[in-house]
Amino acid sequence: MTDPVLEVRGLTKRFGALVVSDAIDLSLNPGEIHALIGPNGAGKTTLIAQVCGMLAPDAGRIRLKGQDVTALPARARARRGLARTFQISALAMEDTVLQNAMLGALGAAATPWRLFRPVLQDAALRATAEAALSRVGLLDKAAVRTAELSHGERRQLEVAVALTLKPAAFVMDEPMAGLGAEGGQKMTALLDQLRHEAPILLVEHDMDAVFALADRISVLVYGRVIASGPPDAIRADAAVREAYLGDAA
Numbered sequence: 001m002t003d004p005v006l007e008v009r010g011l012t013k014r015f016g017a018l019v020v021s022d023a024i025d026l027s028l029n030p031g032e033i034h035a036l037i038g039p040n041g042a043g044k045t046t047l048i049a050q051v052c053g054m055l056a057p058d059a060g061r062i063r064l065k066g067q068d069v070t071a072l073p074a075r076a077r078a079r080r081g082l083a084r085t086f087q088i089s090a091l092a093m094e095d096t097v098l099q100n101a102m103l104g105a106l107g108a109a110a111t112p113w114r115l116f117r118p119v120l121q122d123a124a125l126r127a128t129a130e131a132a133l134s135r136v137g138l139l140d141k142a143a144v145r146t147a148e149l150s151h152g153e154r155r156q157l158e159v160a161v162a163l164t165l166k167p168a169a170f171v172m173d174e175p176m177a178g179l180g181a182e183g184g185q186k187m188t189a190l191l192d193q194l195r196h197e198a199p200i201l202l203v204e205h206d207m208d209a210v211f212a213l214a215d216r217i218s219v220l221v222y223g224r225v226i227a228s229g230p231p232d233a234i235r236a237d238a239a240v241r242e243a244y245l246g247d248a249a
């Protein structure tokens with residue numbers, strides 16, 4: 001069996017008496033989209049925050065590419081290839097699409113001497129940025145000011161910036177939020193392709209997208225994973241239907 005790219009074992013987090021992550025086990029394998037679903041307040045955001053290093057767990061371990069990263073801050077995890085998108089948008093609206101992608105690529109290549117060079121003339125950075133833009137279908141907008149992009153296009157650009165980091169794993173927080181039907185379809189098609197670049201841990205409320213995309217789904221209720229498996233098994237799971245999906249599945 002292939003080793004998981006990302007592995008969570010026994011992750012536990014309490015806020016006072018409230019157990020928000022209750023001994024959670026979770027893995028992300030190469031090439032897969034693993035969706036994390038659950039009702040509001042189930043603890044998805046808190047779990048993701050611990051995985052990415054914004055919040056320290058009370059107990060448990062997190063491994064990235066086999067290395068224990070539990071004690072590392074978010075930036076160090078990002079440098080090791082954990083790419084989080086969508087929750088925090090860091091796009092510079094006055095810069096062009098290409099400039100945003102190049103600044104992302106610069107972060108990935110971060111060596112201090114680069115700061116003394118005219119960054120935007122750096123051919124290697126430019127090539128990395130253009131490849132990422134092409135991957136998400138935005139290369140024809142490279143010269144456009146980011147403020148002029150549609151909401152959906154900005155989301156595509158956020159994916160491109162994450163791609164310039166040459167990620168080992170993506171953590172995506174509600175990529176479909178705020179996208180209309182057309183934007184949602186585009187994003188679904190993009191994620192479908194991206195899983196081959198790096199596996200995706202996907203938190204998403206849009207059940208159509210989740211069931212269309214996920215190789216595996218884990219269902220979180222009151223901080224516990226109550227079921228984990230392929231979409232068909234989750235759809236048929238009596239406990240999941242009762243706790244969460246209702247008639248939606």
Ligand SMILES: Nc1ncnc2c1ncn2[C@@H]1O[C@H](COP(=O)(O)OP(=O)(O)OP(=O)(O)O)[C@@H](O)[C@H]1O
Pocket residue numbers: 015018020038039040041042043044045046047
């Ligand atoms: N800093 C905090 N202090 C105390 N309680 C918190 C804190 N952060 C979150 N919680 C509580 O932990 C629980 C889980 O919240 P979390 O935001 O992780 O759920 P979620 O599944 O992401 O929900 P949603 O789908 O609405 O985003 C909630 O009951 C929330 O009120």
